[in-house]
Amino acid sequence: MSMMPSHMLPVQQVEDNSLGHFLYGLMSAFPLFFIPVLLSLWLNLIQKNVNPHSVLGSHLRWQRMSIIGLCPFFIAGYFLSPLWLSLPVYILGISWFTYRIFKGWISLNDGIAV
Incomplete structure (x- = not known):
């Protein structure tokens, strides 16, 4: 078994x-x-300047999709005029967005791509 020199x-x-x-x-x-x-x-x-195939690149994409994905919930909640219809849509959107933040942040902390 040969050992590599430290410079190699x-x-x-x-x-x-x-x-x-x-x-x-x-x-x-x-x-x-x-x-x-x-x-x-x-x-x-x-x-x-961020490599899209790196861990950080995958998280930046995850963050963009999370923010863009929140918009349909807010738009749907806005156009559902009675509060009892719009409130569950807002709560569902905020819950989904919060899940995406926690999952992404924990994965980034562990050095795992999403």
């Missing part, structure tokens, strides 16, 4: 996921204000 060992690059954590933090502020979610979407969309 493969180099493993560590990806900085702090942007993903920051954007999940902004997304989680949606119950207080919807502005952080829009800011998160804008910051997400302007990221051009």
